[in-house]
Structures are given as C-alpha cells and as structure tokens.
Amino acid sequence: MDKSAREAYVSFNNVQKSYDGVNLVVKDLKLDVQRGEFMTMLGPSGSGKTTCLMMLAGFETATSGDIILDGDAINDVPPWKRDIGIVFQNYALFPHMTVQENLAYPMQVRKVSKSDIEDRVKKALGMVQLDGFAGRRPGQLSGGQQQRVAVARALVFEPKLVLMDEPLGALDRQLREQMQYEIKHIHENLGVTVVYVTHDQAEALTMSNRVCVFDDGVVQQVAAPNILYEQPDNAFVAQFIGENNTFLATVKEKNGDQCVAQVDTGETLTALAINIGQSETKTTLSLRPERVTINPNAGEFKNVVSGKVKELIYLGDHIRTRLELCGQDNFIVKVQNAARHSHLLEGETVQVGWHIEDCRALDAL
Amino acid sequence: MATVQQPIIIDGRPLKEQLARAERRKKYVAFAMVLPLLLFILITFAIPIGSMLFRSVDNPRMITLAPQLTAELSEWDGQDMPPEEVFEAAVKDFKLAAEAGTLGRIATRVNYSMAGARSLIVKSKRKFKNVTEGPYREVMIKADKRWGELDTWKTLKKVSVPYTPVYFLNAIDRDLDGDGNIVKQPSEKRIYVKLFVRTLWIALLVTVLTLILGYPIAYLISTQPPRISNLLIIMVLLPFWTSLLVRTTSWIVLLQTQGVLNDLMVWMGVISDDGRIQMIYNLQGTLIAMTQILLPFMVLPMYSVMKTIPLSELRASQSLGANPFITFFRIFLPRSIPGIGAGGLLVFVVSVGYYITPALVGGAKGQMISNQIAFHMKSSLNWGLAAALGTILLVGVLVLYWLYDKVVGIDKMKLG
Ligand SMILES: Nc1ncnc2c1ncn2[C@@H]1O[C@H](COP(=O)(O)OP(=O)(O)OP(=O)(O)O)[C@@H](O)[C@H]1O
Numbered sequence A: 001m002d003k004s005a006r007e008a009y010v011s012f013n014n015v016q017k018s019y020d021g022v023n024l025v026v027k028d029l030k031l032d033v034q035r036g037e038f039m040t041m042l043g044p045s046g047s048g049k050t051t052c053l054m055m056l057a058g059f060e061t062a063t064s065g066d067i068i069l070d071g072d073a074i075n076d077v078p079p080w081k082r083d084i085g086i087v088f089q090n091y092a093l094f095p096h097m098t099v100q101e102n103l104a105y106p107m108q109v110r111k112v113s114k115s116d117i118e119d120r121v122k123k124a125l126g127m128v129q130l131d132g133f134a135g136r137r138p139g140q141l142s143g144g145q146q147q148r149v150a151v152a153r154a155l156v157f158e159p160k161l162v163l164m165d166e167p168l169g170a171l172d173r174q175l176r177e178q179m180q181y182e183i184k185h186i187h188e189n190l191g192v193t194v195v196y197v198t199h200d201q202a203e204a205l206t207m208s209n210r211v212c213v214f215d216d217g218v219v220q221q222v223a224a225p226n227i228l229y230e231q232p233d234n235a236f237v238a239q240f241i242g243e244n245n246t247f248l249a250t251v252k253e254k255n256g257d258q259c260v261a262q263v264d265t266g267e268t269l270t271a272l273a274i275n276i277g278q279s280e281t282k283t284t285l286s287l288r289p290e291r292v293t294i295n296p297n298a299g300e301f302k303n304v305v306s307g308k309v310k311e312l313i314y315l316g317d318h319i320r321t322r323l324e325l326c327g328q329d330n331f332i333v334k335v336q337n338a339a340r341h342s343h344l345l346e347g348e349t350v351q352v353g354w355h356i357e358d359c360r361a362l363d364a365l
Numbered sequence B: 001m002a003t004v005q006q007p008i009i010i011d012g013r014p015l016k017e018q019l020a021r022a023e024r025r026k027k028y029v030a031f032a033m034v035l036p037l038l039l040f041i042l043i044t045f046a047i048p049i050g051s052m053l054f055r056s057v058d059n060p061r062m063i064t065l066a067p068q069l070t071a072e073l074s075e076w077d078g079q080d081m082p083p084e085e086v087f088e089a090a091v092k093d094f095k096l097a098a099e100a101g102t103l104g105r106i107a108t109r110v111n112y113s114m115a116g117a118r119s120l121i122v123k124s125k126r127k128f129k130n131v132t133e134g135p136y137r138e139v140m141i142k143a144d145k146r147w148g149e150l151d152t153w154k155t156l157k158k159v160s161v162p163y164t165p166v167y168f169l170n171a172i173d174r175d176l177d178g179d180g181n182i183v184k185q186p187s188e189k190r191i192y193v194k195l196f197v198r199t200l201w202i203a204l205l206v207t208v209l210t211l212i213l214g215y216p217i218a219y220l221i222s223t224q225p226p227r228i229s230n231l232l233i234i235m236v237l238l239p240f241w242t243s244l245l246v247r248t249t250s251w252i253v254l255l256q257t258q259g260v261l262n263d264l265m266v267w268m269g270v271i272s273d274d275g276r277i278q279m280i281y282n283l284q285g286t287l288i289a290m291t292q293i294l295l296p297f298m299v300l301p302m303y304s305v306m307k308t309i310p311l312s313e314l315r316a317s318q319s320l321g322a323n324p325f326i327t328f329f330r331i332f333l334p335r336s337i338p339g340i341g342a343g344g345l346l347v348f349v350v351s352v353g354y355y356i357t358p359a360l361v362g363g364a365k366g367q368m369i370s371n372q373i374a375f376h377m378k379s380s381l382n383w384g385l386a387a388a389l390g391t392i393l394l395v396g397v398l399v400l401y402w403l404y405d406k407v408v409g410i411d412k413m414k415l416g
C-alpha cells in the first residue's frame, strides 16, 4: 500500500467486524482513501463490502479498530452527524415526496434558507440532467432517472464524503455504462471523495482512481486499475480481474526477480517471482490471454511450448482460441483478427510463446 | 393524403370480431369461477341487507290483517270524522281478526304510534262480538269514547299505509303527528339520537385508544427479524384464539367492584374498601373491553404497511442529516399513514356495530345502538324500527367510508 506522506482523508485502522461473535466478516482492515479520490471496493458477493460501507456511514459499529474521516475518529458519531451522502442500490428515494422535496430534505434538516435550497436543488437537477422533473414523484420516474435523483440527493448538501453501494446494479447494461461515465464526470467536476462498491470488475476499472479488491473480509490488493490488471499481487486478484491463464507449478530455482518453475507435465517455464515461497513449493503462474503469441519467430521468446488447438470462437475483432498445453486444456489465447493473423484449425498443433515479464509467479491457489 | 385504414380480415371475418369472440370465452370462464361465491353472497348478504332496508319502510301488517279497514281508510281524506263505511270495516275486520287470533298483532302495530291503543283494541274486541249490523259508528263510540276522537282515526290511517317513514322518524326521535307533520318525540322517548352520538363517540375513542396502544407495537414488530416478529404476531393474535365470551367474562372477573383489580388495589392500600372503583357496567367497561378486543384489527394493517417501509429509506434520511426524531415524523409516519387509515377504519366500523361486549359489560351507560337494535329484534319485536336503526348505521358507515376516500384516498389503504 502507498504509505506516502499525504495524509489520508478516510482511513480504516485495523477495523474488525463480526455480526454474530463467531465469524469475522471484515478482518483487520487497513485502508486509506485520499481527499478527492474515487475509491472502489471490489469483491465477490459476501466479501464484506457493504459491511465496510455501513461502518463508514455509521449504521454498523466496528467491532474493533478506528475509522477516521477528515482527521477525526468517527466511531462514536451518529450517522446523521457524519455528513456523508449515500446512494443506495435501491435508490431509497422518499416516495411520498416530490423530486424537489427529496433534494431539499437534507438542506431543510440543516435549516438552510429557502432561497438557497431552491438554488441548490436547481443546480443539482441540472447536474444530473433532470431539469423540469422537480415536481414529479419517484414513482413517476424511470429507473435511470430515479438513479440520477439519488445521486443528486447524495451530493446536493455538499457532504464530506459520498458512498455508493452498487448504485447501478438494477440498471440494464447500456444505461449502466452511460451512468458510469456520468458519475465519473460528476466526480471529476466536483472533486468530491467517493467510496464506491461494486462486484462488477469492468465497472471498477472504468470509474476508479484506485480499486480495493476484497475477498472474504480481507483486502487483497489496493491499486490503480492498470496496475491491478497488469501487476496483480496474488492469484485471487489475477483471477478476479480480467481473464487469466493459470498453471499450477513447482518452484525450481529463484534468480533475483525471476524464477524457474516446472509444471506437472514436465515443461519448465520462467516467470517473474512476485509472490512465491522456497524451492519445491507450489506456485500459480499467471498469464493474460492477449500477451500470448502463436507460432512465434525462433528465439523471440524464452518461454515456448507446444499445444493443441481445441476450439475456435469467432468474435469479430479477435478469435478466441482454446488450447491444450502443459496439461491445461483451458488455455485461452486471443488471436487478433488482423491482416496477417494466423489461420488455425481445430486439432492442429502449434507453438505458443510469451515474454517472461508477462508471466507472474504468484501464490498457489 | 390520408388513407382510410381497412379493417383487417382473417378467414373472412374482421379481426375485431374474432378478438371479441376469443375474449368472450375468457369472460364466461371468469364468470363461472366466481359464480358460486356470487350466489353465496347474494343469498347470505345481499338479500338479507336488501330485505332489512325494505323492512325499515315496509308496513304490511294492517294491509294483510285488516284489508277492508285499510281500503276504506285510504279513501277517507283524514280531515273530518270518517264516514260510516270506515267504522263498519273496522268492526268487521277486528271481529275477523279476533277469530283468526291476529288482533293482538294489529293492536301491537297501532300501539307503536299511539300509546294505549293496544288496550283500546283488545277491550273493544269483546264489545264488538255480538254486533252484526249498524250503525257501527254508535256501537264503537259506545264501546269506548276514544273511537269518537279524530286523532284515533288519524293514527289508524297513518299506520295503515303500505310504506311509512315513521320507523326512520322514530329512529331519529321524531314522529308524525295526526296531520302528517314531523314532530319531536316526547322527551322521555328521545333516546336514539343520543345513543347514535354515544355509539360514534365510543367507536372514535376505541379507535384512538387502539391506535395509541397499537402503533408502537406494530412498529416494534415491523423492525424485528422474522423469527421474533412471527412470535409477536402470534401474541397479538392470541386474543382471537379464545372465545369472545370467555374474554369478556374474564374482564368482568377482573374489573368488577369485588374483582381482582379492586381487591389488589385495596390490598395495596391505593384505595379504601369503601372507595372501590366502578370499572365495569359503565362506559369505561365498554371502552376497556372493546379496546382490548379490537387491538389486533389495528395492529395488523399497520404492521403490514410498516413492514414494507424499507430500512434503506430510514437510513437514507439519517445519512442526509435527519436525526431519528425527524426521520420518524418526516419519513416513517407519513409512510405508515395508509396502515393507520386501514386499521382506523376497520376498528371504527367494527366498533360502531359492536353488540355483545357492551351488552355484557356496558351496564346502562355503556350501551350502544346495536343493543337497541337487538332489543327491538328480540324483545319488542318492532322489526321496522330495528331495520331503520340498522339502515341509518349502514348509511353512516358508508358516508364515513366516502369521507375517508375523499380525504385520504381508498387506494392508499392497505389491509394486508
Ligand atoms: N446484518 C447482518 N447480520 C449478520 N450477518 C450479516 C449481516 N449483514 C451481512 N452479514 C454477513 O456478512 C457478510 C458480508 O456481507 P456484506 O453485505 O458486507 O457483503 P457484500 O460484499 O456487500 O456482498 P454483496 O456483493 O452480495 O452485496 C456476509 O457473509 C453476510 O452474510
């Protein structure tokens, strides 16, 4: 994790959470979020993302550890004094109030003057492109429009922090992508700090400054999207983010930042030593499908093995090719559908090769 | 250029006609499915209600039991003393009725509108026995001089019409005088308006009490996890599982002057032995018992509405800066109004017609209109008046329902 001199705006200091006194749902969480950052918590269902968010919002108490917001520990501050805007997955708009009243609500309870409220509601509606919808009730809006109102409501009172828990989960794919960009732009324009929760990795990569990958209540890696994809720290992250080819192998020797590992069928491969143990321990070799070359020129790559084409799937811009090699029958290669791409046939035996730098030796899954 | 759209033809028939045929079959099936219930409701509900409404204005007794008299009276203009034919018809009809044993019923009917009429008719019966020819007028006046009074005949004419507003007038403490004017009943007979007001008042009090007591319970149940909330619901419903009579009786045991509660308070020294509090056989008794009995009707609709208020809305409110107090009044309470409306209406409507509890624990001061209806149904046998009272009650409830719809909106009501 980045332990820079910049002071964190939000931080979880060794936070633990248990609902039942038996299982820890969040384990020893350490996480810093910088001011103005768009931080996404990404993880499979049940990994504790919502729990973290609810602790931050004040609706769940941390079993131990501190949560800091803007320099103050907020463990004992009740939710209504935390000044945190939340966008809920089901929007949680107030159905008995109009859009105008929904947006005015946080300012009314803060006793903002009437004319100020009106100005700010108007601006907020403009920001989410819903001018002219002020008089409607939530029930008279489409899902996407309700979503925008929810976003506007969480921002209109200029909170210190905005939390979003899978806010786009209920939208269809096209609308979801559009809203991703809109939320991203709003974040860029306002400079507000956002903690965002999703289990959709594409969404996390598109929107975030940094992503925190969760599994089973434990942070696996916190990094910018490109780092997360290209330099995963462990096998879980490599698997979870994007598509990935893996080999289970045994470490044979370690040379500086590289290592040689032997797969069960006997081939030896060289990889970057990222997260491995001593010689003769197990490791997972991880390799992105788009970094593999079919039938390379002699001497181009250090790692070259032969494999058998099992399946070809035509996908327009590329051809998804499934190979059997090194005892792995689910080895995927993306062959670009470019001018000079190799025409493969099912059942054919080919050579495949890759750079040492593209293959990472990680912990054994 | 506008083109006229041609009807679409399939297999030589217009599409519209085919659609109608296809839909018709569906309608028949749907109708057949509800038919048994429709018949059941018709026989057990619509017909009895209709007959009750009808009975409140229907006045068939004189017509069937004294047909000649009724016919003659309807000819008479009611201004001066009636002609000889009326007297003749009266004597003949009374004699026939006496033989048939129906004179008592005639007497009773006339008695509703004229005190003392029963004894007059029964007394005269003996004197008419041997009369076979006129002049009937003298015979009757000789039998009792009241037969010579215009008012007596006016009353007879009044009770002999086929349809009468008198029952309704009586139900609101009014009557028709001999000249057909609406007048107030003598003050000792003015009981129904007061009773209607008291009935509405009791129903309102019970509604308010069940609301005050039930709202927090409903809220508590709605916030519990299913395992606990189911248990609490069962406890709320527990009263339904014991007989109403048993429960009411247990209130008597508990609340009477020599009852458990008074004994306890005397024992603790809160009150002296002479100062025992009368908690039953009065308005208080009716209120306590009815509130307890009707509480589930209030709690269940409110619970079913509160259950649907998502936690996330309350959390959203708090995250927006509203403390739990504001959150309750601005979010939770408005969202629970359909439940309050449904529960309130239910309790009110049920209590307006309550009968057994006031009868058992109400004493004189805790009686409601239904007790009077029951009295006229079972003891005085004045079914017309009972029907009129019932009809007024029914119309009153419908008016309330209509008002509720105007103010809150029926579509907002949620019964489960
Ligand atoms: N109120 C609660 N009481 C007991 N256990 C809970 C409660 N809320 C969540 N849990 C448990 O805590 C774990 C983490 O739940 P959480 O809701 O944080 O997951 P999540 O990462 O948000 O998952 P999802 O992507 O499905 O929303 C789960 O195993 C869940 O069963």
Ligand SMILES: [Mg+2]
Pocket: A049, A050, A051, A165
């Ligand atoms: Mg969640």
